[in-house]
Amino acid sequence: MKISGFQKLTLLDYPGRIACIIFTQGCNYKCSYCQNSLLIPHENEELVAEEEVLAYLNQRKSILDGIVISGGEPTIQIGLVDFIKKVKSLGLLVKLDTNGSNPKLLKQLLEEKLVDYVAMDIKYLLEEYSVVTKCRVNRNNLLESMNILKNSGIEYEFRTTIIKNVHTMDIILKLCKYFDNKQPFYLQNFEQSEYVPDKTLESFTRDELKEIEKIIKKEYPNVVIRGL
Numbered sequence: 001m002k003i004s005g006f007q008k009l010t011l012l013d014y015p016g017r018i019a020c021i022i023f024t025q026g027c028n029y030k031c032s033y034c035q036n037s038l039l040i041p042h043e044n045e046e047l048v049a050e051e052e053v054l055a056y057l058n059q060r061k062s063i064l065d066g067i068v069i070s071g072g073e074p075t076i077q078i079g080l081v082d083f084i085k086k087v088k089s090l091g092l093l094v095k096l097d098t099n100g101s102n103p104k105l106l107k108q109l110l111e112e113k114l115v116d117y118v119a120m121d122i123k124y125l126l127e128e129y130s131v132v133t134k135c136r137v138n139r140n141n142l143l144e145s146m147n148i149l150k151n152s153g154i155e156y157e158f159r160t161t162i163i164k165n166v167h168t169m170d171i172i173l174k175l176c177k178y179f180d181n182k183q184p185f186y187l188q189n190f191e192q193s194e195y196v197p198d199k200t201l202e203s204f205t206r207d208e209l210k211e212i213e214k215i216i217k218k219e220y221p222n223v224v225i226r227g228l
């Protein structure tokens with residue numbers, strides 16, 4: 001596996017758990033709002049060795065609940081399954097962050113009980129996904145991943161990063177329709193930064209987020225705006 005970043009402690013990325021987080025190198029999308037664009041080139045000489053991460057986990061397994069595997073896109077990594085098996089052999093939980101493009105691997109990970117929590121991005125209306133991803137996307141794969149998670153029986157979340165000049169109220173309401181209102185659907189505000197490829201993108205103000213919340217909560221009580 002190509003691991004570009006390793007943060008030894010996070011209290012934010014795995015809900016209710018103490019974890020570390022790794023960021024894998026490379027992604028099959030080119031999102032205009034990506035905060036991890038430095039990870040998108042597939043080659044990077046400064047990789048973190050798997051052994052370093054596993055040794056740390058072994059040392060800290062009595063303190064940590066688990067690990068978050070984020071990216072880039074972890075499911076394009078050769079060796080992901082073997083790496084997770086090594087983590088699970090230490091008795092730790094695994095959370096996977098994914099763009100949902102690889103339902104086959106997602107299914108395998110679930111069938112082999114190798115993941116305990118999955119966060120999947122739903123970036124935009126499925127029929128117009130490339131507005132955000134800036135590349136062609138297989139819509140059927142996304143739908144399949146969503147269905148796999150809905151029937152998985154594990155903890156999972158769907159989440160959308162909302163961008164002021166991209167996600168209109170109408171689009172946000174249409175996104176909410178993808179969900180059955182049984183599990184939370186998280187909306188998170190976009191943040192501009194030096195790493196974001198498209199510098200024209202804007203965040204919503206707090207007041208705008210509150211207004212969005214007021215409108216969607218009437219119909220979709222399980223939608224949560226993170227950070228409000």
Ligand code: SF4
Nearest residue numbers: 027029031034072099
């Ligand atoms: S899927 Fe995630 S990591 Fe990949 S380009 Fe989009 S935001 Fe970045």
